[in-house]
Amino acid sequence: MSVRILALVGSLRAGSHNRQLAEAAVKLAPEGVEVELFEGLADVPFYNEDIDVEGSVPAAAVRLREAADAADAFLLFSPEYNGTIPAVLKNAIDWLSRPYGAGAFGGKPVAVIGTAFxxxxxxxAQDEARKAVGIAGGKVIEDIKLSIPGSLTRFAETHPADDAEVAAQLTEVVARLHGNVGAAA
Incomplete structure (x- = not known):
């Protein structure tokens, strides 16, 4: 049985280095691990309890929750916007934290990594994301960290999957996150 890790990227930019890092995680996932890069965070409206009503939840939020419910673990990729977590990633965490006490994170292992300029x-930003997802019910694996500085120069001409050091670190992150599946209970 394959382990499913849902990847959420906190940048919507097509050429995002964090998106490229997530693509590398998909490519480098070991046998028995499927890393699914969630598409569609841009379509999820800002969380509002008035629209989070059974039977009328926006379709994009339903898709996000369904993907999260099917996941065994989460890998969040966070750039840093003005010293903190990007709104799109925080919004995804907010949607997945509901309904209160029964959100999709539900004690599942979560790692937060990323790259920034x-x-x-x-x-x-990664520390803020860990804090938010922990409060939202995820089991944050605090010792899984990867913060890659200088993204604009480091990945100017090289995809993260083709950077041997980053590929090795990312492979270790995915393997360690996989190792925490089942240990979260």
Whole structure:
């Protein structure tokens, strides 16, 4: 039986280095692990309890919740916007935290990684994402971290999957996250 890891990317930009990092995770996933890159976060409206009503939840939010419910673990990719988590990723966490007490994260393992232009690789945003997803019910694996600095220069001409150091680190992240599936209970 294959383990399903849902990848959520906090950048909507087509050429996003975090999206490329997520694509690399899909490509480098070991046998028995499927990393699914969720498409459609841009279509999910901002969380609002008035529209989160059974029978009238927006279709994009339903798709997100269904993908999350089918996942065994989560891998979040966060750039850093003004020193914190991007709104699109926070919004996804908010939708997946509901209904209260029965959200899709439900004790499943979660790792947060990413890349950013700055010298620290987006650690502030990743720490904020860990905090939010932990409060939302995910089992954050605190010792799985990967913050790659200097994304604009490092990945200017090289896809993360073709960067040997990054590929090795990313492969280890996915393997370690996989190793926490089942241990989350």
């Amino acid at each position: 700055g010298q620290y690789g987006g650690v502030w």
